Amino acid sequence: MKYTKLGSSDLEVSIVCLGTMTFGEQNTEEDAWEQLDYAVSQGVNFIDTAELYPVPPRPEICGTTEEMIGRWMKARGNRSKIILATKVMGGAKDGRTFVPANRTVPKDPAAPAPRLEPAQIRAAVDGSLRRLQTDYIDLIQLHWPDRYAPVFGKNQFIASQHYDPVPFEAQVAAVGELIKEGKVRHWGLSNESTFGVCKMCEVAAKLGVPSPISIQNDFSLLDRRFEGHLAEACAPFNYNLGLLPYGPLAGGTLTDKYFEGEPGPNARHVKFPGFQPRYHCERSLAAARAYHDLAKKKGLTLAQLALAWCKSRWYVASTIIGATTLEQLKENIAAFEIDLDADTLAQIDALHLEHRNPNVTD
Numbered sequence: 001m002k003y004t005k006l007g008s009s010d011l012e013v014s015i016v017c018l019g020t021m022t023f024g025e026q027n028t029e030e031d032a033w034e035q036l037d038y039a040v041s042q043g044v045n046f047i048d049t050a051e052l053y054p055v056p057p058r059p060e061i062c063g064t065t066e067e068m069i070g071r072w073m074k075a076r077g078n079r080s081k082i083i084l085a086t087k088v089m090g091g092a093k094d095g096r097t098f099v100p101a102n103r104t105v106p107k108d109p110a111a112p113a114p115r116l117e118p119a120q121i122r123a124a125v126d127g128s129l130r131r132l133q134t135d136y137i138d139l140i141q142l143h144w145p146d147r148y149a150p151v152f153g154k155n156q157f158i159a160s161q162h163y164d165p166v167p168f169e170a171q172v173a174a175v176g177e178l179i180k181e182g183k184v185r186h187w188g189l190s191n192e193s194t195f196g197v198c199k200m201c202e203v204a205a206k207l208g209v210p211s212p213i214s215i216q217n218d219f220s221l222l223d224r225r226f227e228g229h230l231a232e233a234c235a236p237f238n239y240n241l242g243l244l245p246y247g248p249l250a251g252g253t254l255t256d257k258y259f260e261g262e263p264g265p266n267a268r269h270v271k272f273p274g275f276q277p278r279y280h281c282e283r284s285l286a287a288a289r290a291y292h293d294l295a296k297k298k299g300l301t302l303a304q305l306a307l308a309w310c311k312s313r314w315y316v317a318s319t320i321i322g323a324t325t326l327e328q329l330k331e332n333i334a335a336f337e338i339d340l341d342a343d344t345l346a347q348i349d350a351l352h353l354e355h356r357n358p359n360v361t362d
Contacts, residue, residue, distance in 0.1 A: 001043025002336075006083075006317050007213030008240045009186050011138065013083050015311060016336050017046040017244060019322035024064030025054035026266060026324045032068045035329050040078070042333050048216070048244070048320050050087035050143060051128050052099055056275045059098035063131050070133035084132065085139035085244075087190060087216075088124040089114040091146030091166060103127030116146035116166045118174035125183055140184045141216055144191035146171065151191045152218070153278035153361040155225070168203045176209030188214035188241070194229040201239045212241055214317065219245035221254060221291055221306050222284050223359040224352060231315050242317025245310050249321075249332075250279040250288070250359065254306040258285070259292045266324055278359045287355030294351065298344055303328075307335035309348060 003012045018039045023032040036047070053065035066086065073079045089099045092114050101111035103123045114120065125140060144151050147165030150158075178184040189200060189212050197215060204211045215234060219226050226243060234241040249255055257263040263270055269280040278284065288302070295305040310319045319336075323329035340348075 003045075004242070004317055006139075006186075007188075007242045008211060009213040011083055011186065011213070013046040013318050014044045015318050016044050016333055017048050017085070017318040017320045018044050019246065019320040020047065020049045020065050020069060021053045021055045022322055022324055023054055023068050024061050025056070026268070026271065029068050029071075031324075033072050034326055035323065036069070036072050038326060038329060039333065040081075044333070045081060046083045046085070046318055048085045050089075051102070051124055052087070052089050052143065056272055057096065057099070062098055063102045063127070066128055066131035070131055074133050079134055083138045084134065085141060085188075086128045086132070086137055087141040087143040088116065088121050090142060090144035090191070091115045093163070100124075105130070116142055116171050118170055121171065121174040122178065125178055129183065136183055136185060138185045139188055139214065140175065140178070140186075141188040141190045141214070142171065145193070145196055149191075149193050149196065150362075153359055155360045156362050168199050169207065172200060172203045172207055172209050176204075176207060179210060186210065186213050188212050188216065188244070190216040192217065194233050197230065197233045197239060197241065211239065214244050215241045216244040216246055216320070218247045218359070219243065219310070219316075220248045220250050220359070221309060221348065221352070222250050222279070222287055222355075223247070223357050225357055225360070226315070234315060243313075243315045244318055244320055245316060246320045247279065248310045248319050249303055249306055250284060251276050253279050253284055253288050254291065255303045256292065256301050259289055259302070268324075278361050281358070281361075283355070283358035287351070287358045290351050290355060291348070294344070294347055300338070301331065303331055304335040304338055305340075305344075305348075307332060308338040308340050309345070311336050311338075312340055312345065
């Protein structure tokens with residue numbers, strides 16, 4: 001396993017990060033422990049979760065993922081060896097009050113709609129600390145912006161959808177207080193735009209708060225938009241944020257199972273056909289088939305091609321992988337031992353010109 005410094009921090013993270021959003025929905029706790037044990041045995045020291053997980057989110061299971069990880073760390077006695085990342089739910093207008101409600105024991109039936117207000121950021125961190133059975137979080141991430149921004153496959157900014165946001169200054173100051181108190185070591189962004197990265201970093205400098213060190217955005221062969229303005233803003237000589245790609249396999253679309261035989265009833269796009277449809281629309285499937293054919297010519301699986309390509313990007317610090325079976329996890333981790341040659345990378349770029357960012361929905 002290889003390791004890298006995450007952004008401007010001193011955190012040495014494995015270039016593979018274990019994503020856990022299936023724990024508690026598609027995976028049982030026994031499955032989760034098995035995956036966690038195997039990942040650590042292979043040198044993975046970086047685990048990503050969120051207060052919202054598992055997904056698709058619903059009130060009955062909200063927070064289950066963090067609880068499973070907390071019990072596993074306590075049983076293994078390995079908290080000091082793990083770089084633990086979680087997330088605070090971003091501003092929402094969809095009424096998912098069950099997320100803030102789950103930050104306290106007993107649950108708060110009068111919890112407000114989630115916003116990245118200082119009191120809610122603090123309550124979210126306290127709730128995660130309780131569920132994870134730890135007294136500090138290595139990396140707290142703002143799950144998505146607390147303002148209107150095109151996210152989750154959207155690309156066009158529509159000014160008329162703007163709503164009153166929580167000020168950047170209030171969000172950054174709240175994180176800064178948690179860092180001072182030792183509850184949080186570092187912070188990062190997620191589903192952010194270039195504008196958001198620049199504003200957060202500028203406000204942090206103005207307030208004397210440590211800068212964010214990472215950005216977790218959708219990124220894969222099917223969505224390469226990060227390569228544009230965000231890569232420049234996040235470059236080491238600018239704001240120095242490491243990219244943590246999520247969705248590198250597009251929810252499983254970038255795997256052989258959809259092109260060779262049957263995917264099985266537990267495959268995400270079979271079990272939850274209305275969840276993350278951008279990953280499995282006709283455009284995405286057509287592009288994935290083209291990449292599948294290239295992978296076969298190169299003696300690789302589609303998952304190996306997709307993950308090795310993420311590894312090859314200079315701005316990627318650690319790629320977030322997920323799996324519903326141990327066999328999938330083994331294949332995914334092993335993919336990071338592969339270095340794609342120049343011809344394969346050139347053919348990937350050629351296919352990208354034919355199938356540009358098919359995950360984008362507008």
